[in-house]
Amino acid sequence: MSIHKIPDKGLKEEDLFQIMDESIKSDIDWKSGKAFGAVYYPGENYSKVISKAFNRFVHENAFDPKLFNSILSMENELVGQTASLFSKNDNLIGNLTSGGTESIFLSILSARNWSKKNKGIINPEVILSSSAHPAFLKATQFLNVKPIVIPTKKNYKLDLELFNNSINANTILLVGSAPNYPYGMIDPINELSKIAINHKILLHVDACIGGFLLSYLKKMGYDIPLFDFELEGVSSLSVDLHKYAYSPKGSSVLLYRNEELRKEQFSVYPNWEGGIYGSTTFLGTKPGGIVASTWMALNHIGDDGYLELTKKTMNATKTIRNFIEENEDLYLIGDPIMSLLAFKSKTNNIYLIADLLNDLGWYIGRLQNPNGIHLVVSQIHDDGAAERFIKDLQMIISKLNNSIIKNKLLKLGDKIATNAVKSLGYKSLKKAILGKVNSSSKKSKNRLIYDLKSDLNLEQSNDLFKSILNNFY
Ligand SMILES: Cc1ncc(COP(=O)(O)O)c(C=O)c1O
Numbered sequence: 001m002s003i004h005k006i007p008d009k010g011l012k013e014e015d016l017f018q019i020m021d022e023s024i025k026s027d028i029d030w031k032s033g034k035a036f037g038a039v040y041y042p043g044e045n046y047s048k049v050i051s052k053a054f055n056r057f058v059h060e061n062a063f064d065p066k067l068f069n070s071i072l073s074m075e076n077e078l079v080g081q082t083a084s085l086f087s088k089n090d091n092l093i094g095n096l097t098s099g100g101t102e103s104i105f106l107s108i109l110s111a112r113n114w115s116k117k118n119k120g121i122i123n124p125e126v127i128l129s130s131s132a133h134p135a136f137l138k139a140t141q142f143l144n145v146k147p148i149v150i151p152t153k154k155n156y157k158l159d160l161e162l163f164n165n166s167i168n169a170n171t172i173l174l175v176g177s178a179p180n181y182p183y184g185m186i187d188p189i190n191e192l193s194k195i196a197i198n199h200k201i202l203l204h205v206d207a208c209i210g211g212f213l214l215s216y217l218k219k220m221g222y223d224i225p226l227f228d229f230e231l232e233g234v235s236s237l238s239v240d241l242h243k244y245a246y247s248p249k250g251s252s253v254l255l256y257r258n259e260e261l262r263k264e265q266f267s268v269y270p271n272w273e274g275g276i277y278g279s280t281t282f283l284g285t286k287p288g289g290i291v292a293s294t295w296m297a298l299n300h301i302g303d304d305g306y307l308e309l310t311k312k313t314m315n316a317t318k319t320i321r322n323f324i325e326e327n328e329d330l331y332l333i334g335d336p337i338m339s340l341l342a343f344k345s346k347t348n349n350i351y352l353i354a355d356l357l358n359d360l361g362w363y364i365g366r367l368q369n370p371n372g373i374h375l376v377v378s379q380i381h382d383d384g385a386a387e388r389f390i391k392d393l394q395m396i397i398s399k400l401n402n403s404i405i406k407n408k409l410l411k412l413g414d415k416i417a418t419n420a421v422k423s424l425g426y427k428s429l430k431k432a433i434l435g436k437v438n439s440s441s442k443k444s445k446n447r448l449i450y451d452l453k454s455d456l457n458l459e460q461s462n463d464l465f466k467s468i469l470n471n472f473y
Pocket of ligand 1: 098099100101102133135177179180181206207208209210240252
C-alpha cells in the first residue's frame with residue numbers, strides 16, 4: 001500500500017506499524033550482518049537503552065544552549081568524553097554535529113575563515129589525498145575553496161612529497177585520514193604534522209570512520225601510530241559517533257585545539273529582526289534526541305563495553321582477512337590497519353563477484369582504481385555473519401572457476417552489451433542505464449554501470465549520476 005496524501009483521519013498505530021513491517025521485508029537483512037557498511041549496531045540490549053534515551057528527548061531542541069540545560073550539559077559531557085580519547089590535556093573543545101560530512105564541512109569553514117582573518121588569504125586551497133572522503137570535495141565546492149587532490153602512490157599510500165611540493169601561499173589546510181575509507185590505511189599524520197608546523201598551516205585529521213575504534217585498539221595494546229592531538233601540528237579532528245561508538249545516525253564530534261579556531265565555525269547574526277541569532281554548527285534546529293542517545297551510548301556502553309565490541313569487530317575482521325589472504329584467487333588491496341577490508345580477484349571480474357554477493361543479499365562497497373570489493377566490518381559480523389560471508393564468497397569463486405567457458409561467454413556478453421550501449425552515444429546510453437536502474441534487475445547491473453562509466457567524461461558522469469539520484473525520489 002502506498003499513501004499519496006495525508007489521510008483525512010489518522011490511521012491506527014497497529015495498521016501503520018503493519019505497513020512498516022511489510023515494507024521492511026524488502027530491506028536488506030542487516031540484523032543478521034548482511035550489511036558491510038552503513039549500519040553500526042551494538043546489539044539488542046544496548047540498542048534498547050540508547051533508543052529509550054532518544055525517545056525521552058525526542059521533541060527537545062538542542063539549538064539554543066539556554067533552553068534545555070539537560071541537553072547542553074549532555075553535549076558538553078559527551079564532547080569532553082570523546083576528546084579524552086584523542087589528547088592527554090583537557091583543553092580540547094568541540095561540538096556535536098550531524099555526521100562526518102558536517103564535521104568536515106565545518107573544519108574547512110573554520111580553516112577558511114581563520115586563514116582569511118589571520119593571514120589575509122582570499123583564494124584558499126586545501127591539500128588532500130585522492131583517498132580522502134568525498135565530503136572534502138563537497139565542502140570545498142560549497143565553500144568556494146580550491147581542492148588540490150594528490151593521487152595516492154602505487155602502494156595506495158599518501159604521497160608526502162607531492163603534498164609538500166603543493167604547498168603555496170594560498171594553502172590553508174592539509175588533510176590526513178585515520179584511516180581513509182577506501183583502503184583502511186592511516187595516512188602519515190606525524191609527517192603531515194611536521195609539515196603543517198613548518199609551514200604554519202592547519203591540519204585536519206579525518207578520523208570519522210576509525211578514530212573511535214583506533215582509540216580502543218590502542219587501549220588493547222595494538223600498535224597504532226599517533227594520529228591525534230598528541231601531534232602538535234594537528235589543529236582539528238573529526239570522529240563519528242554514529243559509526244564505531246554505535247550511537248544513532250546523526251552524530252559526529254568535531255574537535256579543535258583551541259577556541260580561536262572553533263569560533264570560526266559559529267554563525268551569529270546579532271541584528272536580525274527575529275532577534276539575536278547564533279548557531280554553533282551547520283544545523284539550526286538540532287534534535288535533542290541525538291544528543292541524549294549519544295550521551296547514553298558513551299555512558300551505558302562504557303570502556304568495558306567498547307573493548308568487548310572492538311574485540312568482536314576484530315575477530316570478525318580476522319576471519320574474513322585470513323580467508324582473503326589464504327585464498328588463491330583473492331588478494332587484499334593495501335595494508336588495512338583495522339576493520340576496513342578491500343580486496344580483488346586475480347582471475348575473476350571482481351564486480352561480477354560483487355553482483356553475485358548482492359544477489360545473495362550482501363551489501364558491500366565497490367572500489368575503483370583498482371576495482372575491488374570493500375567491506376566495513378563491525379561487531380555484528382562476529383555472530384556467524386563473517387563465516388556465512390566467506391562461505392558464500394568461496395561458493396561464488398568456485399562456481400566461477402568451474403565454469404570457465406560460461407564465464408568467458410558472460411564476459412563476452414558484458415563486453416558486447418557494454419559496447420552496444422556505448423556505441424549509441426551518451427543520450428541513449430543514459431536512457432539505457434536509467435531504464436536498468438529502475439528495473440527490478442538493477443542489482444545485477446551494477447557492473448555494467450561501472451563499465452559504461454569508464455568512457456564518459458566528467459561532465460557526462462556527473463549528469464548521469466545526478467539523473468540516477470533524481471530518479472530515486
Ligand atoms: C573517512 C570518512 N570520512 C567521512 C565520512 C563521512 O561521514 P558521514 O557519512 O557521516 O557524513 C566517512 C563515511 O563513511 C568516512 O569513512
